[in-house]
Structure formats: C-alpha cells, structure tokens
Amino acid sequence: MSHRVINFYAGPAGLPLEPLKRAQDELLDFAGTGMSVMEISHRAKEYDAVHGEALSLVRELLGLPANFKVLLLQGGAHLSFAMIPLNLLQSGRKADYVLTGNWAEKAFKEAKLVGGDNVRAAASTKDVKFARLPKAGEYAWNSDAAYVHFTSNNTVEGTQFKEFPPTDKPLICDMSSDIMWRPFDVSKFGLIYAGAQKNLGPSGVTVVIIRDDILEMCEAQDLPSYLRFKIHAEKNSLYNTPPCFGVYILRNVLAYNKSIGGLSAIEANNRKKGELLYGCIDRHPGFFKPFVIENADRSFMNVDFFLPTEELTDMFVKEAKKNGMVGLKGYRDIGGIRVSTYNAVTVDNVATLTAFMEDFVKKNG
Amino acid sequence: MSHRVINFYAGPAGLPLEPLKRAQDELLDFAGTGMSVMEISHRAKEYDAVHGEALSLVRELLGLPANFKVLLLQGGAHLSFAMIPLNLLQSGRKADYVLTGNWAEKAFKEAKLVGGDNVRAAASTKDVKFARLPKAGEYAWNSDAAYVHFTSNNTVEGTQFKEFPPTDKPLICDMSSDIMWRPFDVSKFGLIYAGAQKNLGPSGVTVVIIRDDILEMCEAQDLPSYLRFKIHAEKNSLYNTPPCFGVYILRNVLAYNKSIGGLSAIEANNRKKGELLYGCIDRHPGFFKPFVIENADRSFMNVDFFLPTEELTDMFVKEAKKNGMVGLKGYRDIGGIRVSTYNAVTVDNVATLTAFMEDFVKKNG
Numbered sequence: 001m002s003h004r005v006i007n008f009y010a011g012p013a014g015l016p017l018e019p020l021k022r023a024q025d026e027l028l029d030f031a032g033t034g035m036s037v038m039e040i041s042h043r044a045k046e047y048d049a050v051h052g053e054a055l056s057l058v059r060e061l062l063g064l065p066a067n068f069k070v071l072l073l074q075g076g077a078h079l080s081f082a083m084i085p086l087n088l089l090q091s092g093r094k095a096d097y098v099l100t101g102n103w104a105e106k107a108f109k110e111a112k113l114v115g116g117d118n119v120r121a122a123a124s125t126k127d128v129k130f131a132r133l134p135k136a137g138e139y140a141w142n143s144d145a146a147y148v149h150f151t152s153n154n155t156v157e158g159t160q161f162k163e164f165p166p167t168d169k170p171l172i173c174d175m176s177s178d179i180m181w182r183p184f185d186v187s188k189f190g191l192i193y194a195g196a197q198k199n200l201g202p203s204g205v206t207v208v209i210i211r212d213d214i215l216e217m218c219e220a221q222d223l224p225s226y227l228r229f230k231i232h233a234e235k236n237s238l239y240n241t242p243p244c245f246g247v248y249i250l251r252n253v254l255a256y257n258k259s260i261g262g263l264s265a266i267e268a269n270n271r272k273k274g275e276l277l278y279g280c281i282d283r284h285p286g287f288f289k290p291f292v293i294e295n296a297d298r299s300f301m302n303v304d305f306f307l308p309t310e311e312l313t314d315m316f317v318k319e320a321k322k323n324g325m326v327g328l329k330g331y332r333d334i335g336g337i338r339v340s341t342y343n344a345v346t347v348d349n350v351a352t353l354t355a356f357m358e359d360f361v362k363k364n365g
Numbered sequence: 366m367s368h369r370v371i372n373f374y375a376g377p378a379g380l381p382l383e384p385l386k387r388a389q390d391e392l393l394d395f396a397g398t399g400m401s402v403m404e405i406s407h408r409a410k411e412y413d414a415v416h417g418e419a420l421s422l423v424r425e426l427l428g429l430p431a432n433f434k435v436l437l438l439q440g441g442a443h444l445s446f447a448m449i450p451l452n453l454l455q456s457g458r459k460a461d462y463v464l465t466g467n468w469a470e471k472a473f474k475e476a477k478l479v480g481g482d483n484v485r486a487a488a489s490t491k492d493v494k495f496a497r498l499p500k501a502g503e504y505a506w507n508s509d510a511a512y513v514h515f516t517s518n519n520t521v522e523g524t525q526f527k528e529f530p531p532t533d534k535p536l537i538c539d540m541s542s543d544i545m546w547r548p549f550d551v552s553k554f555g556l557i558y559a560g561a562q563k564n565l566g567p568s569g570v571t572v573v574i575i576r577d578d579i580l581e582m583c584e585a586q587d588l589p590s591y592l593r594f595k596i597h598a599e600k601n602s603l604y605n606t607p608p609c610f611g612v613y614i615l616r617n618v619l620a621y622n623k624s625i626g627g628l629s630a631i632e633a634n635n636r637k638k639g640e641l642l643y644g645c646i647d648r649h650p651g652f653f654k655p656f657v658i659e660n661a662d663r664s665f666m667n668v669d670f671f672l673p674t675e676e677l678t679d680m681f682v683k684e685a686k687k688n689g690m691v692g693l694k695g696y697r698d699i700g701g702i703r704v705s706t707y708n709a710v711t712v713d714n715v716a717t718l719t720a721f722m723e724d725f726v727k728k729n730g
Contacts, residue, residue: 005399034370074439082589202403204608224447243569
C-alpha cells in the first residue's frame with residue numbers, strides 16, 4: 001500500500017486515486033497489447049479507442065450540444081492565450097477582455113501582442129488587487145467586440161464567477177482551474193479552454209471546446225498549422241502526435257467522474273467542501289483573514305487567507321505537512337495560505353484540514 | 366509478470382522496460398512524497414530535481430558544450446516547424462531547407478507559411494520519391510541563408526544522414542527519429558529539435574537544443590510568449606507548466622541510457638541491429654526489396670522493404686504479430702513493411718525478427 005498525502009497543490013494538483021491505480025496496473029501492458037499506452041502508435045486502434053472515449057466523455061459530462069467540437073491540444077493555457085487571437089482576430093476583428101487576476105492579465109497581454117489596440121480591457125478590479133470580481137455596472141463593453149474573454153476561476157486570487165459576465169457576445173473562457181466543478185450552460189460560450197492539470201488530469205494536455213460558428217471565424221490560412229484550431233478540429237486532434245499518455249489519464253479521470261455521478265455529484269461535493277472551509281474561516285474572523293473581499297465572489301477551487309503573523313503562517317504550513325497535508329503555501333505575490341480544493345480533493349480531505357485549522361486556532365489563537 | 370511484445374512501431378514507439386517499471390513502482394508515491402509525479406506542483410523541489418536531471422542528462426549524453434541551452438517544450442516537431450522560422454526569420458532573414466522526405470517537406474511548408482519566398486529548397490530528392498539522400502554536388506546553397514534546415518533521419522522513407530549536409534551555415538535539424546542513436550559532434554548545429562516519442566520518451570515532450578548565438582538571433586518581441594525560445598531559455602523551461610510526467614519519463618529513459626554505457630554503447634547496439642536486418646534483406650534480394658536505393662543512405666532507425674505481393678505482406682504482418690512482434694505495417698503512402706528499430710529495440714528483438722524473416726522466406730520464397 002502506497003503512502004498518500006492530502007494534496008492541496010494549486011496545479012499540477014491531486015488526481016483521484018482510482019484513475020491512477022488503473023494507470024499503474026496497466027502501465028506495462030495496456031488493454032492486452034503487451035505495450036504501455038506510451039508505446040503505442042497514435043494511429044493504432046487501441047489508442048484510438050482511448051482518444052475517442054476521452055473526447056466523448058468531455059462531451060457527455062459537459063452535456064455539449066452537437067454544434068461544439070472538442071480538441072485535445074498541447075501547450076497549456078499559455079499557448080491558447082496566443083492561439084485564440086491568432087485564429088480569431090484576423091481581418092481587424094476586436095475583442096474585450098475582463099481582467100480579474102494574474103491569469104486574466106496574462107491572457108490579455110498575450111492577446112495584445114497579436115491584436116494590439118484591437119484588444120481592449122472591458123473591466124478590471126486591479127485597483128483592489130483583484131480581491132473581488134467586477135460588479136454588473138462596472139463593465140465597459142465595446143459594441144464591436146467579436147468576443148469577450150474572461151477567466152472563470154482566478155487561481156491566484158481565489159475568486160470565481162458563479163454567473164458569467166453579462167454580455168451577448170460569444171464568451172471565450174479560460175476555465176483551466178474550475179472546468180467541470182459543476183454543470184453549466186455552455187450555449188453562451190464560443191470557446192472554452194483548460195489546461196488539464198487542475199481538474200482533469202496531468203499537465204501537457206489542453207482541452208479546447210469550440211462552437212462551430214467560432215470555428216468558422218478561424219479562417220487564417222497563413223498561420224502555421226499547429227496553431228490553427230480548424231486543422232485540429234478537422235483531424236479529430238490527430239493532426240500530429242497527441243500527448244497520448246496525458247489523454248489516457250484524462251480519459252481515466254473522466255470515466256471515474258462519470259462513475260461517481262457526473263458533474264452534479266461533483267458540485268455537491270465541492271459545495272460541501274466550500275461550506276466546511278469558509279465556515280471555519282468565518283468562525284475565526286480575528287485569526288483567519290480571507291483575501292477575497294466579496295463573499296459572493298469566493299472560489300470553490302482556491303481559498304486564500306492570511307494568519308495573524310508570518311511566523312504563524314510558516315508554522316501552519318509545517319504542521320499541516322506533519323499531519324499529511326501539502327501544497328498550502330500561498331502564491332508568491334500574495335503570501336498567506338492558499339487551499340486548492342479541486343475536484344479530486346474529497347470532502348473528508350477538507351474536513352481533515354478544517355479540524356486541523358480549529359485545533360491550530362485553539363493552540364495559537 | 367506483464368505480457369510484453371516486441372515493438373517495432375514508428376512512434377510513439379517502445380521504451381526500455383526499466384524506466385517504465387520505475388514509473389510503475391512510484392506512480393502513486395513519487396520520491397517519498399505521497400503523490401504521483403503528475404500531482405506535484407512544477408515549482409516543488411521534488412519535481413524540480415527531475416526537471417534538472419532530465420536537462421543535465423541531455424547535456425551529458427550528447428556532450429553539449431556550455432554554449433548550448435536545452436529546452437523541454439510541447440507541441441512536438443510540428444510546433445517546432447513553426448517556432449523556428451517565427452523566431453529566426455525576423456528582419457528579412459532567409460533560410461535553406463533540404464528536402465529528403467515527408468517530414469522535411471512538412472517543415473519546409475510550415476516555414477514557408479512564415480517566411481514565404483525567404484524560405485528556399487536547397488536540395489530535394491523527391492524525383493526518386495525520397496528513396497535516397499542528396500549527393501554532395503546536388504545542393505544549391507544560397508549564400509544569404511541564415512540557417513540550413515534538414516531532417517537527420519527520414520522516418521517514412523528510411524534514409525539517414527551519416528554525414529551532415531556540407532555547408533558552413535548553422536545547421537538546424539529535426540532529429541526526432543534518431544537523436545541519441547550515436548554520439549556526434551554538435552558544434553556545427555545551431556538548433557536541434559526532437560519530439561520525444563521515438564528515441565527519448567513519450568509523446569508530448571519536445572527536446573530543443575539551441576546554441577547561444579542562434580538564441581541571440583531570436584529577438585522577436587512581438588511574438589506570443591509561448592512561441593519564443595528565448596523566454597523558455599530564460600525560465601529554464603518553467604515559463605509555464607511543463608509536461609511533468611513526460612519530462613519524468615524522459616529523465617528515466619536518459620538515466621537508463623547512461624547506465625548502459627551512454628551513446629557509444631547504444632550506437633554499437635544500433636549497428637548490430639542494422640547489420641542483422643540489412644544482412645537478412647540482402648541475403649534474399651529476390652524476396653525482400655528495400656525501398657532505399659543507396660545503401661550508404663540506409664537508416665539504422667527505420668527500415669522499409671517490400672515483399673513480392675500484397676498477400677505476402679499482409680501474411681508477414683499477421684504472422685509476425687502471432688509471434689509477438691507488432692508495428693511492422695509500412696507507412697500508408699509507401700506500403701510494404703517498415704521496421705522501426707529505435708534505441709529501445711534490442712539486438713535480441715531484431716534477431717527474433719530476422720529469424721522470423723528467414724523462416725518466412727523458407728516457407729514462402
């Protein structure tokens with residue numbers, strides 16, 4: 001029996017045990033082939049079955065209508081930051097970006113490298129260090145925007161959109177850190193992208209979901225082929241060799257997620273986790289100080305808070321580690337504690353943490 | 366004990382057993398962390414050790430001088446096809462491409478999308494279906510080329526450069542299918558890139574080796590960040606989340622390659638494998654017809670040959686599979702048989718195949 005810790009890393013992050021065990025069991029002999037899934041041609045029928053199942057499970061779990069394509073790419077959110085404007089901001093098209101944190105700013109900066117002044121900030125909460133999301137009246141939309149880009153969950157700051165930005169334009173969303181945390185209506189989205197390494201699988205796989213009308217806008221013929229969404233869509237994400245092992249783990253995780261009841265069951269767990277964690281924080285307002293200043297904006301995926309002193313923060317991280325809990329140190333620009341509670345973190349895991357927190361307050365509060 | 370076959374796939378391809386076993390053993394608990402290597406932050410010291418070791422092993426096995434940087438990227442050779450001209454063909458720079466096969470043509474086509482007429486073909490053997498390499502007198506070099514691009518091993522056609530193209534320009538090489546097949550002098554190379562999935566590890570990791578003076582030419586400030594070699598070099602390939610599990614397997618494979626004696630030992634094995642396989646083919650010129658028409662150009666990594674009829678070809682593939690050997694079907698555009706004998710294929714594996722071939726000739730010749 002392997003020693004396992006409780007993993008609160010922000011990404012790459014913990015994965016459910018069952019999909020990993022499945023990978024371990026068949027690491028040398030996958031599907032009776034006598035080969036690892038890493039060793040099989042991406043054109044072989046055994047890999048093709050995994051690839052197809054991963055794509056189908058994304059569709060099924062998200063309830064995607066027929067007018068969406070699913071792509072499995074590489075390069076993480078960073079390469080998507082570039083591919084989106086490269087594909088969509090041809091012919092002088094313009095876009096609005098919603099700036100709600102570190103990652104949203106990166107997406108904006110990369111888009112501006114491609115689109116220059118055609119890429120505009122429609123809202124920003126930088127004045128409050130991104131400690132809340134924009135309110136309904138704070139968006140300055142441009143009527144000529146071809147799309148509106150936003151970041152559904154702000155990993156660094158710990159805010160999360162429960163309702164999506166109020167616009168009729170196609171939404172393009174970096175959903176890396178909260179995709180599949182709950183069911184949601186995808187019909188307003190033109191494109192969703194997510195690095196797998198938070199809620200879906202290992203790093204090295206990017207899931208891109210793109211609506212047919214947005215795909216049709218990607219007409220750039222002079223773009224290098226790897227950067228063209230259309231080519232990947234036409235080739236069923238087998239234009240070039242995919243990251244086969246990553247796709248395989250993604251398939252394992254999604255199959256597991258389906259087996260435990262899909263996104264409704266996952267949402268119920270995530271809400272319980274949030275109640276436990278925020279409940280504990282709010283019971284001790286003199287000891288745990290949340291970074292996020294609007295309760296409605298609090299994230300169910302990343303929870304940032306401060307302790308009274310640096311010394312107590314260090315002690316918290318160290319003692320948690322002694323108690324089998326890792327990954328709690330806050331992001332470098334913010335400090336304090338960050339608890340990342342992605343889908344693979346269980347209600348029990350969070351209960352263990354909150355019991356530790358209560359105990360920590362008792363001893364040090 | 367797992368059932369294992371002899372794997373002659375062209376890529377993704379077989380890996381040595383030891384690195385895979387190591388991965389299997391610690392898949393749920395890596396380096397005493399209580400986590401899979403897939404589940405650890407790429408900023409954690411345990412991952413950093415793997416990342417650093419992978420980079421060091423590339424340096425050590427290839428004997429890289431201090432003026433080369435090693436990068437671990439994503440997107441495979443296809444994304445490198447684009448990144449090279451995007452980074453290097455700024456300011457009206459020009460380049461010469463050597464066309465020796467399917468993959469070399471792809472690299473050329475992608476470069477032309479970026480550089481247009483500034484990207485020229487300096488040689489091509491397409492008139493003989495790429496069944497040989499250009500001879501010394503057949504190169505039409507342009508004196509204004511900033512670099513010369515070539516493909517060291519032509520996976521589809523089965524040719525391989527033993528001596529590199531005769532030019533004083535910096536060589537840029539797609540070495541995806543024969544990197545580390547033997548020791549070689551890297552000093553003439555400005556940039557080498559290789560998708561890992563043939564000789565190095567799983568798909569989803571691209572190794573890029575870049576000389577400092579070539580890196581200095583990459584001044585494009587307006588390129589999206591993920592596409593800039595310079596940013597990856599400055600950030601030690603941790604600009605964004607790397608494909609951690611792929612890097613880990615790469616590390617395991619390279620550590621194993623070092624343990625068995627490094628590239629000299631690997632070359633000795635590869636030469637024995639070639640002698641066995643080409644020896645068998647040449648003993649039966651009426652039965653096995655090689656695709657490559659110049660013996661000096663024959664590849665030690667991919668061996669293409671035809672049998673007298675389609676029926677015999679199908680029978681060969683089927684009977685080989687019954688005998689535990691897979692991946693022998695020829696590439697779709699060429700047909701026949703392709704035997705890929707990358708580093709992980711042992712001399713014994715090839716001896717098993719040639720014994721089967723001798724037997725096959727006896728029964729059907």
